[in-house]
Amino acid sequence: MGQIEWAMWANEQALASGLILITGGIVATAGQFTQWYFGAYSIVAGVFICLLEYPRGKRRKGSTMERCGQKYMTKVVKLFGPLSRNYYFRAFLHLGLSVPAGFLLATILGTACLAIASVIYLLAATRGEQWTPIEPKPKERPQVGGTIKQPPSNPPPRPPAEARKKPSEEGEEVVAGAPSGPQENPIPVTDEVV
Amino acid sequence: MGCWILNESLSVMFVLSWLGVNFYLFIDTFCWYEEEESFFYTRVILGSALAWARASAVCLNFNCMLILIPVSRNLISFIRGSTICCRGPWRRQLDKNLKFHKLVAYGIAVNATLLDSLLTVNLEDPSNRIANPTTELLTTIAGITGLVISLALILIVTSSTEFIRQTSYELFWYTHHIFIIFFISLAIHGAGRMVRGQTPESLLLHNITFCRDHYAEWKAAAQCPVPQFSGKEPSAWKWVLGPVVLYACERVIRFWRFQQEVVITKVISHPSGVLELHMKKRSFAMAPGQYILIQCPAISSLQWHPFTLTSAPEEDFFSVHVRAAGDWTRALCEAFGADGQAPEESRSRPRLAVDGPFGATLTDVFHYPVSMCIAAGIGVTPFAALLKSIWYKCCESQTQPKLNKVYFYWICRDPSAFEWFADLLLSLETRMSEQGKTHLLSYHIFLTGWDENQAIHIALHWDENTDVITGLKQKTFYGRPNWNNEFRQIAYNHPSSSIGVFFCGPKALSKTLRRMCRLHSSADPRGVHFYYNKESF
Numbered sequence: 234m235g236q237i238e239w240a241m242w243a244n245e246q247a248l249a250s251g252l253i254l255i256t257g258g259i260v261a262t263a264g265q266f267t268q269w270y271f272g273a274y275s276i277v278a279g280v281f282i283c284l285l286e287y288p289r290g291k292r293r294k295g296s297t298m299e300r301c302g303q304k305y306m307t308k309v310v311k312l313f314g315p316l317s318r319n320y321y322f323r324a325f326l327h328l329g330l331s332v333p334a335g336f337l338l339a340t341i342l343g344t345a346c347l348a349i350a351s352v353i354y355l356l357a358a359t360r361g362e363q364w365t366p367i368e369p370k371p372k373e374r375p376q377v378g379g380t381i382k383q384p385p386s387n388p389p390p391r392p393p394a395e396a397r398k399k400p401s402e403e404g405e406e407v408v409a410g411a412p413s414g415p416q417e418n419p420i421p422v423t424d425e426v427v
Numbered sequence: 428m429g430c431w432i433l434n435e436s437l438s439v440m441f442v443l444s445w446l447g448v449n450f451y452l453f454i455d456t457f458c459w460y461e462e463e464e465s466f467f468y469t470r471v472i473l474g475s476a477l478a479w480a481r482a483s484a485v486c487l488n489f490n491c492m493l494i495l496i497p498v499s500r501n502l503i504s505f506i507r508g509s510t511i512c513c514r515g516p517w518r519r520q521l522d523k524n525l526k527f528h529k530l531v532a533y534g535i536a537v538n539a540t541l542l543d544s545l546l547t548v549n550l551e552d553p554s555n556r557i558a559n560p561t562t563e564l565l566t567t568i569a570g571i572t573g574l575v576i577s578l579a580l581i582l583i584v585t586s587s588t589e590f591i592r593q594t595s596y597e598l599f600w601y602t603h604h605i606f607i608i609f610f611i612s613l614a615i616h617g618a619g620r621m622v623r624g625q626t627p628e629s630l631l632l633h634n635i636t637f638c639r640d641h642y643a644e645w646k647a648a649a650q651c652p653v654p655q656f657s658g659k660e661p662s663a664w665k666w667v668l669g670p671v672v673l674y675a676c677e678r679v680i681r682f683w684r685f686q687q688e689v690v691i692t693k694v695i696s697h698p699s700g701v702l703e704l705h706m707k708k709r710s711f712a713m714a715p716g717q718y719i720l721i722q723c724p725a726i727s728s729l730q731w732h733p734f735t736l737t738s739a740p741e742e743d744f745f746s747v748h749v750r751a752a753g754d755w756t757r758a759l760c761e762a763f764g765a766d767g768q769a770p771e772e773s774r775s776r777p778r779l780a781v782d783g784p785f786g787a788t789l790t791d792v793f794h795y796p797v798s799m800c801i802a803a804g805i806g807v808t809p810f811a812a813l814l815k816s817i818w819y820k821c822c823e824s825q826t827q828p829k830l831n832k833v834y835f836y837w838i839c840r841d842p843s844a845f846e847w848f849a850d851l852l853l854s855l856e857t858r859m860s861e862q863g864k865t866h867l868l869s870y871h872i873f874l875t876g877w878d879e880n881q882a883i884h885i886a887l888h889w890d891e892n893t894d895v896i897t898g899l900k901q902k903t904f905y906g907r908p909n910w911n912n913e914f915r916q917i918a919y920n921h922p923s924s925s926i927g928v929f930f931c932g933p934k935a936l937s938k939t940l941r942r943m944c945r946l947h948s949s950a951d952p953r954g955v956h957f958y959y960n961k962e963s964f
Contacts, residue, residue: 237595242602245585253581260544266551289590298590338560339547342577349582 238292240320240362243353247327248286250350254279254334254343261339271337278330279343285310285317290364299367307366318365320358327351388422438523442530445493449486449534457482465624467635468654472554480545481622483538488666490534491613495670497524497531499677504785532584539580546573568619572612579609597729610671613663620658629655685722685780692744694763694776697847702749702760705738708781713740715812716789719747725777726758735808736784739815741823748808748847789813791960793820793830795927799917799957801836801940803932807848810835810931814868818855822862833868834917836908838932840876871913872903910939914947918955925956 254275261272288307291297310317317323331347334340460466460478469477496502503524550560557563564570585591586602625633629652638651645651693705713719713736720731732755734747751760762777789809792798802810814835820828839845852870859865877885885905917926930940944957 237598241594242586242591242598245588245591246582249581249585256540256544257547260547261551264548264551292594295594298593336561338550338564339544341561341564342543342574342581345574345578346581349578 251282257340617661719783806931
């Protein structure tokens with residue numbers, strides 16, 4: 234539920250179009266058809282589009298699933314500043330890129346798909362959507378011992394907190410194996426939870 | 428153990444047989460087109476691209492036929508309901524219908540890519556002597572419909588990625604309806620009869636084996652009149668007509684069910700933000716463990732949300748417990764006045780539509796003399812229906828059922844969300860003690876999350892009669908259960924019974940329980956045996 238973010242779909246569509254352009258371009262160039270140089274163009278354009286569209290933009294509400302390894306391309310795309318943020322620019326860029334591929338049969342499907350992606354981006358732009366890069370969150374260093382109160386020095390069963398007078402040692406491991414405190418268990422204690 | 432191997436291997440076998448049929452169709456068609464006499468001259472022009480293209484087209488037809496069947500929800504429920512063919516493991520395959528739908532979709536995508544590339548090669552091939560392939564594409568029926576089909580497929584695929592499904596289900600659902608255009612274009616794709624082979628009459632007159640080497644003498648020689656060709660008639664519609672009609676019926680059924688009246692007989696608002704709805708619908712029959720899909724047109728005309736049924740089949744109503752955990756559920760709770768505001772009489776309750784029930788059932792519990800039911804967290808919901816049903820069968824009915832002992836384990840991190848379930852247990856406890864059947868149900872609640880204050884509170888009230896958290900006679904345990912001890916104790920109590928184990932919760936615990944069942948079942952056929960029923964709800 235909630236508002237549809239058209240840019241998300243446009244991004245998927247543009248990425249797919251890039252792949253289709255590459256495939257069509259390979260078929261045309263390998264087959265050495267007439268005007269095969271359009272095929273070569275199509276491969277280059279396809280690669281460029283895939284690289285541009287690979288980093289997914291951040292959703293307005295909620296968390297966004299990143300594509301695998303997209304943070305490298307995010308840095309590059311971010312460098313273009315307003316050109317990469319603005320979806321109007323992307324819409325017209327895709328429209329422009331799609332036109333030359335339309336002259337060759339092998340890539341005409343790629344043209345059509347990219348044109349549709351361009352239309353969806355235009356729709357997204359009119360609704361005021363923008364591409365925002367997904368920034369990696371700075372890792373919070375866990376505060377060692379910040380919220381942990383003095384860990385107990387004896388294994389259970391323990392006397393209540395008031396009776397515990399001994400100062401405890403640092404560390405988060407409470408009991409693992411042989412206890413080093415004053416209490417010695419007559420029977421070895423093992424964790425039977427499987 | 429045997430059940431598990433059987434279950435997984437059935438899925439694998441199913442996928443392998445689907446792949447096998449695909450390969451068989453591909454290779455069979457390929458060989459036919461490579462060797463068939465009537466296409467001899469076509470092969471001279473097109474080479475083996477003809478056979479490749481036709482083979483992938485046949486695979487496409489096959490997959491397009493299959494793709495609509497797994498999403499006919501009511502058909503699948505109907506098959507599951509009929510006991511003729513569907514027992515146990517087979518029934519579980521039906522629960523994987525969406526996975527199969529996606530698998531077939533991948534098959535269509537692969538075949539479509541192959542076919543598109545081959546046809547491009549075909550059209551561009553200089554020996555085919557097409558002057559302007561692009562014009563050829565855009566002026567023939569086959570070309571235009573082919574482009575439309577490919578575009579429709581790509582749009583469906585890009586809007587069905589997991590990301591889009593999660594962020595905007597409506598976009599996914601609306602765009603998926605482009606399949607209507609897909610199927611119409613597929614049906615008329617062959618209308619241009621572009622694949623041309625020699626007619627049978629011409630084959631009789633024109634001797635290929637002789638004439639192929641004597642092209643210069645064709646018109647002159649008597650054995651070689653000019654061959655006549657005719658286009659192959661469209662065949663895609665023959666493949667997809669059945670499933671399309673079936674799916675159309677499915678949508679009609681869904682619409683009819685949507686129109687059916689659902690009467691809301693009771694609305695209970697629990698303090699933990701849980702809304703309980705009691706409903707009635709004509710000819711509604713359920714079994715414990717099943718779920719229904721609920722739609723509230725006032726909130727969203729498109730969304731159907733699944734809820735496990737929490738009432739027993741013996742009751743004259745069916746109920747669900749809805750927790751306000753997202754946009755839709757919160758809106759539903761608000762609409763029914765669960766947010767604290769007293770519902771005015773003038774404010775009419777929103778209309779609900781119910782589809783179902785779907786899903787696997789827990790009725791196998793009654794086939795064992797002793798059953799262990801283990802629920803973790805939200806997995807407790809199907810057991811609400813089950814426990815009520817056990818109560819009805821064992822205490823209220825005249826006949827003595829086979830089941831005479833139920834062990835119920837509930838492992839929970841935050842019980843406050845399920846205090847309605849604790850109430851249910853309390854009422855069951857009192858009713859059973861009234862009837863003198865307290866030995867029937869033995870339940871154990873395990874709390875796995877607590878803070879220091881709670882711990883102190885619990886420690887202070889340890890010696891009281893009833894449990895401080897739930898108010899039940901049986902005390903709540905803290906921490907996770909020691910399954911080894913539990914299973915050992917139960918095996919000791921019931922030395923020669925078969926014990927059914929039913930679980931609803933996370934996979935990790937499921938693995939543990941399966942292992943326990945294996946460990947504690949005795950090798951002696953007359954000894955105790957634990958049967959793990961792997962049901963996913």
